Amino acid sequence: MNKAIFLDRDGTINEDVGDLYLPEKLVFIPRAIEAIQLLGEKFLLFIITNQSGVGKGVFSEDEYRYFNNYFLNKLKESGITIKEVFSCLHKKEEKCICYKPSPYFIEQARKSYGLDISNSYCIGDHPHDIEMAKKAGAYSIYLLTGHGIKHKNELTVQPDHIADNLYQAALWIRNRKANAGMVSSSNFD
Numbered sequence: 542m543n544k545a546i547f548l549d550r551d552g553t554i555n556e557d558v559g560d561l562y563l564p565e566k567l568v569f570i571p572r573a574i575e576a577i578q579l580l581g582e583k584f585l586l587f588i589i590t591n592q593s594g595v596g597k598g599v600f601s602e603d604e605y606r607y608f609n610n611y612f613l614n615k616l617k618e619s620g621i622t623i624k625e626v627f628s629c630l631h632k633k634e635e636k637c638i639c640y641k642p643s644p645y646f647i648e649q650a651r652k653s654y655g656l657d658i659s660n661s662y663c664i665g666d667h668p669h670d671i672e673m674a675k676k677a678g679a680y681s682i683y684l685l686t687g688h689g690i691k692h693k694n695e696l697t698v699q700p701d702h703i704a705d706n707l708y709q710a711a712l713w714i715r716n717r718k719a720n721a722g723m724v725s726s727s728n729f730d
Contacts, residue, residue, distance in 0.1 A: 542657035545624075546580045546714075547647060547679065549665030550590040550612075552687015553707055557666070560594035562608045567615070570686055572708035574619045579711045581621055584661070585654060588626040589646045589673070596632035605630065624654060642672035647679065664710050668692055671700045682710045 551557040554577070556568040580586065594600050605628070613623055627646035629639040639645045651658055663674035666687035674681035675698045683689060683700040684707060693703075704710035 542655055543585050544583070545587055545650065545654070545656045545658075545661040546584040547587050547589050547650070547661065547663040547674075548577070548707075549663075549667065549670050549687075550588050550626075552666035552689065553664060553670075553684055554588075555612075557687040560597075560599045562594065562600040562604045564608060564611045567608075567612065569615075570706060572706065574616070574621070576706075576708040576711035577616065577621050578619060579708075579715065585624050585656070586622065587624055587646075587650055589641065589663075590626065591629045591633075591641050591669075593630070593632045593640075595630035596635065602630060625650065641667070642669040642676060644673050644677035647673065647677040662714060664707065666692075668696045668698070671696060671698050674700075682713065684710060 548554060551561055554569065554573045555561070556570060558566050561567065577586065592605055595602050595605050609626055613626070616623060627649065629637065629641065631637040631640055633640060647658060650656055658677055658679050662680045662682060663670055664682045664684060666684045666689035671681040671683050681700040682702045682704055683696065684704055685693070686706050702710070702713050704713055
């Protein structure tokens with residue numbers, strides 16, 4: 542079975558500027574591209590993102606899709622293949638089945654790609670990323686980028702690791718010792 546990395550987008554891969562849909566506002570967090578390249582060597586890569594700006598009427602679904610294609614092309618230029626981007630376009634108040642911390646998209650990915658969720662990771666800068674990981678049975682890494690520092694005291698579920706940024710998270714995953722089928726550092730050599 543395949544192992545996966547489920548990445549949050551804003552505040553994890555790129556700077557969180559709020560309701561991001563304009564290509565000219567995209568700024569990648571330092572070393573995030575390098576981190577994703579490293580993770581992509583041994584994991585299938587997915588993005589799970591709440592994009593309530595569509596539901597709130599800040600930007601249209603077409604504008605979101607245009608930006609998402611631009612974003613994925615920027616990653617592809619660095620040799621990164623994201624298997625799929627899962628996006629909840631609803632407002633939090635709608636309480637839909639796909640809004641994080643729901644593990645809905647992880648379950649969809651598991652079914653579609655034959656994933657071993659118990660040896661997969663969710664990485665993000667919000668407590669709901671950690672809650673989603675725990676609900677799905679994946680490992681969780683909480684980042685102090687984006688809103689991470691601001692919301693750290695709101696964590697109700699203990700993450701498996703807290704990292705300063707995505708690159709530090711990737712190194713932590715790479716350096717984990719072989720244990721019950723887990724990734725060993727030799728897998729990245």
